Amino acid sequence: MKNKIIYLLVFSLFMVSCTSKKKEVNQIIENSEKITMLQNSEGYNLLKTQCYACHNPNIVSHNDVIAPPMAAIKKRYSRLYDNKEEFVNAVTDWAMDPVKENAIMRGAVMQFNVMPKQVFNKKELQKIANYIFENELEQPEWFENHERGMHRGGGGNGRGMRNGKS
Numbered sequence: 001m002k003n004k005i006i007y008l009l010v011f012s013l014f015m016v017s018c019t020s021k022k023k024e025v026n027q028i029i030e031n032s033e034k035i036t037m038l039q040n041s042e043g044y045n046l047l048k049t050q051c052y053a054c055h056n057p058n059i060v061s062h063n064d065v066i067a068p069p070m071a072a073i074k075k076r077y078s079r080l081y082d083n084k085e086e087f088v089n090a091v092t093d094w095a096m097d098p099v100k101e102n103a104i105m106r107g108a109v110m111q112f113n114v115m116p117k118q119v120f121n122k123k124e125l126q127k128i129a130n131y132i133f134e135n136e137l138e139q140p141e142w143f144e145n146h147e148r149g150m151h152r153g154g155g156g157n158g159r160g161m162r163n164g165k166s
């Protein structure tokens with residue numbers, strides 16, 4: 001009988017410590033989710049203020065476009081860089097130093113001329129690139145038609161080759 005009581009006591013102590021551990025873990029998960037959301041919204045704000053002046057997803061007509069929408073860039077870059085680190089580095093490196101010879105989107109360079117060099121903060125670019133990689137971006141309405149018409153299924157124009165990958 002005594003043994004049983006001790007056993008029960010130990011068991012309930014064990015249960016109590018388990019639930020508080022669980023709470024702790026949940027708290028950590030909750031916090032890290034909050035942090036990611038914060039980082040994401042920071043990335044989104046940076047993207048809007050620093051990139052959407054040209055890469056604007058809300059342009060109504062294809063004729064007013066001055067640069068490809070970011071969703072198109074994401075699509076093209078994702079084909080070359082399938083993990084987050086490579087993707088973030090590629091977008092960051094490009095924006096730090098946009099040189100025509102390094103451009104992947106050759107069709108866009110022909111149409112709009114190469115992206116003008118601007119002063120960006122590298123850390124902020126990384127946040128922007130992270131945001132782009134992790135989130136679905138807004139797309140202009142004409143974009144889907146354009147993709148279907150111009151690129152036959154969104155494959156780009158196929159001239160963009162870099163490092164032998166395509």
Ligand code: HEC
Nearest residue numbers: 050051054066067094095103104105108109112113114115
């Ligand atoms: C002043 C206008 C302008 C701004 C602002 C701008 N871009 Fe661009 N960007 C362009 C144009 C035009 C192109 C298409 C021609 C090209 O590819 O260089 C382009 C192309 C790109 C490409 C594809 C490059 C390639 O491989 O061909 C990336 C990536 C890119 N921009 C990222 C960014 C990011 C990130 C920002 C914000 C930090 C940004 N751009 C802000 C004009 C701009």
